Amino acid sequence: MKVSQKLIYGFLSVSLLTFVVGTVGIDTIKKFKGGFDYLQKTSMKTIEAGNLIDSNMLNLNIHLTRFLINPKENDDKVVESLLNNLTIAFSLYQEAYETAKSSNDPNSIKMKGFIERFSEYKKSLNSTINEIKILNNRKISEKVKKQKLKELLKLHIKGETIIKDLNEFEVMSGHQKVEGIDKAISLRILISNIITVASVLFALIIGIIISRKISRSLIKLRDSTIEISKGNLYTRVEIETKDEIGQLAASFNKMTEDLQKTTVSRNYVDSIFNSMNSMLIIISPQGIIQTVNPNTCSTLGYQCSELIGMKFDLVIDIKDLLSTAAWIRYLIKKERLNNVERSYITKDGKKISVLFSSSVILDDKRNVQYIICVAQDISLRKIVEEQLNKAQKYSQGIINSSMDMIIAVDTERKITEFNLAAQNVFGYQLEEVLGKTPLMLVYDEQAGNNVFQVLAEKGEFYGEITHKRKNGEPFIAAISITSLKDIDYNFIGFVGILRDITEKNRLERELLKYRDSLEKMVADRTSELMNANVKIKDSLREKEVLLREIHHRVKNNLQIVSSLLESQSRYIEDNNILAKFKDSQNRISSMALIHEKLYQSTSLSKINFAEYIKDLANNLFATYYINATNITLKVTSDEILLNIETAIPCGLIINEIITNSLKYAFPDNKKGEIIINFYCKEDNNLSLIIGDNGIGLPKDIDFTKTKSLGLSLINNLAKRQLDGLCEIVNNKGVVYMITFRELQYKERV
Structure with a gap:
């Protein structure tokens, strides 16, 4: 109702108030009787609608749960039927709302709110049903089912909340209406008595009410406009009247709502646009860049402001195309281009491989507005592909360079690899065998099936199989087959390595022919050698006995010479000559001791020189009647075996040095010590230290020119006999250091 009409009707109502005062009582009773009837109709209808909605919502939730967890054949039809019943119940409540609205029922505002809540609930319900139908056409995990069950539960709780609020509202509304009717009847009776007085004041009251209502609505409009101008798009003008101001408020609210949706949608699109990992460029039909996303700028090295307004052909490499205009016409003609490999050009001129797609945006008249270009950087993928190709070529090169045949089959027993060695031996080209069964290469197909049976049981096979070449010629190959697995250890087939052993087997057969004759020859020769060995052993035993006898006789002869010298010395009164006789006797004894050691030795050619040193020194101590308490002997020696050629001069040297020490080093029974060290050095030289x-030697003595027989003998034996070095340290005693090697004469048997 217009504001002007309200004013006119207000004044007319005041004028007619007196006229209708008589009939107001009867009219009031009729109107309130009708209102009571209206109350019964609307309340019953809304209660009936609420019950229907509640029952259908419950059944629908039960069937949807079963439809999601364990769908049956007719569940979708039952769900559709319940959904239709729910729609009918909503319509019934809508009719009740329309009745209340047409009757200017103040509760119609809240009923409208329930209708909006029901509409939102139904929209969510339809969306959930569609998602469940889609998911039931797929195999979904328990996790997804649980998630959907949670969503169903939330949706059911939401519906139950609406029904609960509706029932509470209807109960409260019914009580309010009944109370309102009672109060209204009482009020009408009172009004009928005082209407005459009220008619005077009514004009003033209606004027105040209308003016305040209009001013209040205008104030709300003003405040809402201010809030929206601040950017608060959630502001709504709360005016529900049907007059010009109410219509203006409704239009204002609709405009704000549309603006809010547009803003939210734009923000959503901008968020997606800015977060894309791909490069997105929007160009005009003339090829001018209009918009770019941040990833495009960061990848190409431009600022966004630099790209906007730039020609697109400065960004994309189109040298292999006719022209930019022709290419854009091609994009417009195709309208959609998917996953074409092209190159983008960065700011520094570097080319980037991209996977290019485009789509044309048309207006209502199908005129081209924009061209959306989406590109994904595939430079890394290109590098990986190139590396994979190189690795594949490298692996293929290794396989083809193998001298052995390499054949691979897949899980269906089809040949997938046949290297050059296999091609040369079998006579097939690669394309002749790829995808075919390897049984075509086996001379006996049953033998090939047996191999596959072993592979199925053990996963590997080693043996020899007769194969056949392309011309039918058979040959024997040693074959080794193992399981073939991919990088994730999944079984993908078998790989076999073969080697033609036909010639090897032929040679083995020829060798077998000569084996028996060779074995006979070896046996005869062995028998001859054994006989010869027996003779040699007999001869060696004879020589060993003879050699022992020689050593024994030499030792005895030397002992006889020593005894003769001993007997002769008894008739010598000159002490100097007697001493010389004694020295000669000791030298002979040292040589005799060597022959005695050789006689006792098992080898007859070498003696244990460590034992010899101890025995020789002890004999000398006994010869000169040396008291062990005055002069002590300390011998340190490695276990060294010396031949007779080396042992005799060494023994004479030891004899001379110890004799000199015993005779001259300790006068007047002076106490002292004699040391003998004999060991092998790292350079295999032998070191003898005595x-x-x-008291030592005289200071002025020249070791190399001395007239002393003993010292001369030591020097000559060391240098000429042993071919060694001899050094003397004459300080607080005397130390002889002799270094030599064992003399290399032919070993005696």
Whole structure:
């Protein structure tokens, strides 16, 4: 109702108030009787609608749950039927709302709110049903089912909340209406008595009410406009009247709602646009860049402001195309282009491989507005592909360079690899065998099936199989087959390595022919060698006996010479000559001791020189009647075996040095010590060190020119006999250091 009409009707109602005062009582009773009837109709209808909605919502939730967890054949039809019943119940409540609205029922505002809540609930319900139908056409995990069950539960709780609020509203509304009717009847009776007085004041009251209502609505409009101008798009003008101001408020609210949706949608699109990992460029039909996303700028090295307004052909490499205009016409003609490999050009001129797609945006008249270009950087993928190709070529090169045949089959027993060695041996080209069964290469097909049976049981096979070439010629190959697995250890087939052993087997057969004759020859030769060995052993035993006898006789002869010298010395009164006789006797004894050691030795050619040194020194101590308490002997020696050629001069040297020490180093029964060290050095030289801590040699003696027989003998034996070095340290005693190698004469048997 217009504001002007309200004013006119207000004044007319005041004028007619007096006229209708008589009939107001009867009219009031009729109107309130009708209102009571209206109350019964609307309340019953809304209660009936609420019950229907509640029952259908419950059944629908039960069937949807079963439809999601364990769908049956007719569940979708039952769901559709319940959904239709729910729609009918909503329509029934809508009719009740329309009745209340047409009757200007103040509760119609809240009923409208329930209708909006029912509409939102139904929209969510339809969306959930569609998702469940889609999911039931797929195999979904328990996790997804649980998620959907949670959504169904939330939706059911939401519906139950609406029904609960509706029932509470209807109960409260019914009570309010009944109370309102009672109060209204009482009020009408009172009004009928005082209407005459009220008619005077009514004009003033209606004027105040209308003016305040209009001013209040205008204030709400003003405040809402201010809030929206601040950017608060959630502001709504709460005016529900049907007059010009109410219509203006409704239009204002609709405009704000549309603006809010547009803003939210734009923000959503902008968020997607800015977060895309791909490069997105929007160009005009003339090829001018209009918009770019941040990833495009960061990848190409431009600022966004630099790209906007730039020609697109400065960004994309189109040298292999006719022209930019022709290419854009091609994009417009195709309208959609998917996953074409092209190159983008960065700011520094570097080319980037991209996977290019485009789509044309048309207006209502199908005129081209924009061209959307989406590109994904595939430079890394290109590098990986190139590396994979190189690796594949490298692996293929290794396979083809193998001298052995390499054949691979897949899980269906089809040949997938046949290297050059296999092609050369079998006579097939690669394309002749790829995808075919390897049984075509086996001479006996049953033998090939047996191999596959072993592979199925053990996963590997080693043996020899007769194969056949393309011309039918058979040959024997040693074959080794193992399981073939991919990088994730999944079984993908078998790989076999073969080697033609036909020639090898032929040679083995020829060798077998000569084996028996060779074995006979070896047996005869062995028999001859054994007989010869027996003779040699007999001869060696004879020589060993003879050699022992020689050593024994030499030792005895030397002992006889020593005894003769001993007997002769008894008739010599000159002490100097007697001493010389004794020295000669000791030298002979040292040589005799060597022959005695050789006689006792098992080898008859070498003696244990460590034992010899101890025995020789002890004999000398006994010869000169040396008291062990005055002069002590300390011998340190490695276990060294010396031949007779080396042992005799060494023994004579030891004899001379110890004799000199015993005779001259410790006068007047002076106490002292004699040391003998004999060991092998790292360079395989032998070191003999003999010394004492006696009075030492005279300071002016020249070792190389001395007339002393003993010292001359030591020097000559060391240098000429042993071919070694001899050094003398004459300080607080005397130390002889002799270094030599064992003399290499032919070993005696």
